[in-house]
Amino acid sequence: MRPNEVTIGDWVKHTNAKTNECYYAKVSGICPFIGANHNVIGWAIRFHKDGESLDSPCPTTCDPIPVTQKILEANGFNTDGKFEICGGYTEAWILKDEEKVIKIHFFNGSFEELEIDTDKRYFSKFDNFDNLYVHELQHAFRLCGLVDLADNFVIEKGGRQ
Numbered sequence: 374m375r376p377n378e379v380t381i382g383d384w385v386k387h388t389n390a391k392t393n394e395c396y397y398a399k400v401s402g403i404c405p406f407i408g409a410n411h412n413v414i415g416w417a418i419r420f421h422k423d424g425e426s427l428d429s430p431c432p433t434t435c436d437p438i439p440v441t442q443k444i445l446e447a448n449g450f451n452t453d454g455k456f457e458i459c460g461g462y463t464e465a466w467i468l469k470d471e472e473k474v475i476k477i478h479f480f481n482g483s484f485e486e487l488e489i490d491t492d493k494r495y496f497s498k499f500d501n502f503d504n505l506y507v508h509e510l511q512h513a514f515r516l517c518g519l520v521d522l523a524d525n526f527v528i529e530k531g532g533r534q
Contacts (some may be wrong), residue, residue: 374435376403376416380515382524383508385435387420397438397528401426437506438528440484442466444507445477447527473519477505489517 374385383400402419418435419426438444442452450466461481468475478486484505489496494517498509507526514523 374418374437376418378437379403379418379435379508380512383511384438384526384528385418385420385508386438387435437504437508440477440505440507440510444528447529448522450475450477473517473522487513489513489519491517491519494518 379385379400381400381402384397385400386395387398388395398420400418400420404417404419405413406415406417408414445466448468450468453465453467455462455464458480463485464479464482466477466479472491474488474490476486476488477484478488484500484503486500487496487498487505487510496513496517498505498513507528511523511526514520514526
């Protein structure tokens with residue numbers, strides 16, 4: 374991933390170059406990556422793990438996190454079931470309350486459409502048979518004024534990491 378693809382608060386998957394350990398981390402900054410001669414040679418995504426500040430030189434060690442059923446469930450989404458259509462099946466995941474309705478549609482298990490409807494804004498993304506990533510969903514929430522939902526998005530049930 375490149376620094377222009379993420380914002381502070383986005384979830385990414387980081388691979389530690391020294392240990393090959395993979396884990397989820399929230400972006401806490403975008404900063405210059407300084408070379409041996411103290412010159413800027415690129416940009417890095419900064420995040421924190423176990424109280425330690427880590428910089429990930431781009432684009433090598435950070436990857437997007439695909440939105441999964443488990444992630445949607447951890448954030449309060451419910452499914453309305455699977456329905457056969459056009460030789461396959463469609464499934465919608467919905468998060469609904471008094472201020473918003475969010476629907477994520479999948480066709481044969483692949484992302485098809487995202488709809489966000491709030492009192493003030495409407496957002497729709499149609500991207501047939503591609504992945505929807507957590508950071509993209511967080512960006513859409515922020516664009517629609519759902520900043521708390523974006524900033525408090527959960528990757529694993531029971532914790533915010």
